[in-house]
Amino acid sequence: MKLQTKLTLFNAISKLVIVVLFVLLLPSLIQNINHTYTDNRLRKQQNKLLQIVKSQGIGTYMQNDESYGSYLPLKEEYISLDVVAPNYFLDTIKNEKRLVEHDTIEYRILSHTFKTGQKNYLLEIGKSVNTLGETSTALQNIALEILLGMIFLTILADLVYSNYILNPLGLIIKTKLIGNKFPNFGTYEKVKTSTSDFQYLDQSIHQMIEAIENAFHKEREFISNASHELMTPISILQSKIENMFNRDDITDEVKVRMLEMQKILNRLKNITKTLLLISQIENEQFLKDDHIKAKELLQEVYDEISIRLEQKNITIDISVPDGIELININKFLLFNLFFNLINNAIKYNRESGEIKIDGFMKDNNLIIQIADTGIGIADDQLPYIFNRFKKLRQSLQQESYGLGLPIVKSIADFHHITITVTSQLEKGSVFTLVFPVSVLN
Amino acid sequence: MNILIIEDERSLARELEIFLAGANYVCEICYNGKTASQKIAINLYDFILIDLGLPDYEGLDLLKEAKKNNPDAACIILTARAEVYDRIKGLDLGADDYLAKPFSMLELQSRMQAITRRKFGLKHTIITLGEFSVDLDNRTIAHNGTTISTITKKEYDLVAYLILHKNRTLTRPQLSEHIWGSIINDDCDSNYIDVHIKNIRKKLNTYAPADWLETVRGLGYKIKLN
Structure with missing residues (x-):
């Protein structure tokens, strides 16, 4: 699998896992937020009511210590005031069920006792829990859709970016490793990249190629030099044998043996000449015109x-x-x-x-x-x-x-x-x- | 003819001198570039053989000096540095020929003769061999004045080479080198010369016996000529 595919795939999967986790946790998160928000509102309503009682007296709500109760038509909220025993004390917010006109409804209820005019009162403000929970499924769906869309967009962005950032790697492989025709490496051209890892790779490959090239040149140089150095001694031997052939004091029998020497020398000469020629070709010392x-x-x-x-x-x-x-x-x-x-x-x-x-x-x-x-x-x-x-x-x-x-x-x-x-x-x-x-x- | 041999390998210079003296040339030897430069400035030569690989002197500079002080001399460059570059440079500077070491001295003499023919204009040379005559200018072999057209260029070359080195046995490797010397070749077999000689004899024998072309048993071939 390509590095780019692997990276993108890993990115996509990890994001997906995080999103799923988030969506699953969403209801409890929302509940938490809702509670805090509702509790704040309940407190505010309590404070407002207490202020009214303080400034206008409890009579606004109650006469003759009769219980006061009020709720919205759909029973999603209610307020009640009762006289309680003087030493009864309560100040809580919790979920409780209440029977309101034959319906049992779960409420988030603020209970608070306060004294005014020598009497102890209990205030209850309730907010239906159903109205709170309703929204979370819809929210969950919307969140999932939005997040999936975002994941898709980031995958696209990842693909484009990783393609861009990995481009030098492909370039290095293509131009430095595959494109280089051994042994003609050409000149070193830096691959353009701001990624230090790739710069390092590029440099390392270049160093390696230089080392190979050096070894190669040394071998060529050696063959070239060795061939040249052999030419002169061979030349001397050849001349000596040639001159000896022309001497009258050497018998034909010896000359036949000299001919053997000449043949062997010829072989040596041919090998050396051929090696030299190969090295000259490889060193591009020939014109092509x-x-x-x-x-x-x-x-x-x-x-x-x-x-x-x-x-x-x-x-x-x-x-x-x-x-x-x-x-x-x-x-x-x-x-x-x-x-x-x-x-x-x-x-x-x-x-x-x-x-x-x-x-x-x-x-x-x-x-x-x-x-x-x-x-x-x-x-x-x-x-x-x-x-x-x-x-x-x-x-x-x-x-x-x-x-x-x-x-x-x-x-x-x-x-x-x-x-x-x-x-x-x-x-x-x-x-x-x-x-x-x-x-x- | 006067020859100046400039060669730092004493042993090789000495062999060149022996060989060329045997071919009736008058030789002088220089083992280094400095004395060669002095000699070139003072004396006049017909041939100057220059080794390019002198330790104390740039061989090509000697060639320039030779061209200046000995304008009539033919210069032949001898070198173990067979680079094409030098080859071109050498010929551009007016060298008359170029021989890469290791070379056969027979080949050197052949080149010198070719230069002599070209440069000093030898009078028309026709060599008579029995009933045959060899025209060294037109490069033909004739029988009683009629050119034998079946003789190929290679076959003529072989005969001419044997005539140049008359009365000397030339071995197969020596003849091969002359005929195929410039070809870089994988095998060291020189028996193809026998096929050439056989063909030459066959062609000539239809006109007259060519007994002047001798086989020297176990060694090679020679042309006897007085």
């Missing part, structure tokens, strides 16, 4: 490689449309990309096999497929074929050192060409290159 027709480039590769086809009696069928021109590319690199792919298609092919190269446009992209009828690659090995020094397929006659496909991959990445492989053991492999619009004219 060449242009060439796709067909022409493949023809050039064919011219270089045809001798190898001949040796294995392999037929090749290149069908690429005439008009397609590649722009913003490095010709040297793309040549090497195709050379290595086709070379592999030859190397891992069977005697008298076939190679088919198809080029076509699809959704504005140029797709070039190179299919062979070779030994194929096992499914469990497919994910590793672009790793350096991974020799997966046992070539039948030739030696290789497992850098052909890594260089293909580096060149493809450099040009933003995607490369995918499908393969069937003993049937052959298909390498599919998808050229982006940016390299097409």
Whole structure:
């Protein structure tokens, strides 16, 4: 569940619980308030009555000590005055039932005794409890409706606000983690947020990326430096062997052994050159300002490689449309990309096999497929074929050192060409290159 | 021809000298940029080989000085720093060629010859091999005056390389490097040269025996020429 949904859901549920509690408690609350209010009113009425008695005398209400009583037509209120025993004392407010003209009605009754003209009187003022209780159910309903409406509004507000406040999180994930194409991290752009937690997260991720980037650069630098440093000694050895070949005092038997040395030195040289080339590509030290027709480039590769086809009696069928021109590319690199792919298609092919190269446009992209009828690659090995020094397929006659496909991959990445492989053991492999619009004219 | 070799790796400079002297060049060696700068200011050379990775001198500055004081000299840059940037910069400053270390000295000689042909205008060179003649300017092989059109560019390159290094056995790795040197390639097999040689022989033999193209058993190939 999304963080935003969780937060909103929790907010809604907690508010709902509080509101329900409040609505349930509402009657007793209202009763409480009503009591206080009624009691106040009763007291005020009592004071008023006492004042009247004081200023005008008890005669206003009573003659000859007869009981006085008065109530409203619907009996919701009444007042009564009685003479009581001189030492009787009462001053309370409580709920009591009274029989008034055959109806038993519960009243809130103020009882108060007072003396005037040597006599003790009892004053009772009653207010019907029903009139008090009636309103609370209606109030409860209204309160519930209003509060539910408010909850709905706050949920909406919560949604909008949490969406706004969580936005930087999504942005951080999208731009810093998913959007970052390894190893090209680009520049650090602060994600705009006033939330310190997100600022902290953003900074931490940035620091982590910097650490990775540093390690990566160090590795690249190391490969680059190591390759350079190896070039000079290899160069010296190569020159020495070359000069020795030309000496008359060295027998042919020794020269054959020197040839072995030369071959091994060549291998060392090729590995170093290839590693250096990969590091140069990865460090973007190549320009991309060449242009060439796709067909022409493949023809050039064919011219270089045809001798190898001949040796294995392999037929090749290149069908690429005439008009397609590649722009913003490095010709040297793309040549090497195709050379290595086709070379592999030859190397891992069977005697008298076939190679088919198809080029076509699809959704504005140029797709070039190179299919062979070779030994194929096992499914469990497919994910590793672009790793350096991974020799997966046992070539039948030739030696290789497992850098052909890594260089293909580096060149493809450099040009933003995607490369995918499908393969069937003993049937052959298909390498599919998808050229982006940016390299097409 | 006079050559100035500017290379701080003494061992490599020495091998270059042995090789180029064997090819009848007159060599002078400088192990550092300072003496090289002095020599360039005083003497005149036909070729100046400049190592870019000198500890005491910016190699490209030497190139500028060479262009100023030895305007007729052909400058070839040798470097282990094969960065494209340097490559472009070097050629812009007027270097005539560029070789990335490690390079074959046979290749160096081939480049020097190409420059000589271009720059110093060698007179039309036709090499006669038995009944065949090789035109080094038009890059063709002819039999009794008729150009053999079936010979491909690669096949001509191989013959021309063997002629340049005549009477010297060239091994398969050496020939491969010349033919496919610029291709970054995953395998170290150089037997494709055999296929090329076989094809050349087949094409030539339909006209006349091409026995001047010798196989040196276990080593490679050579063209005998006096």
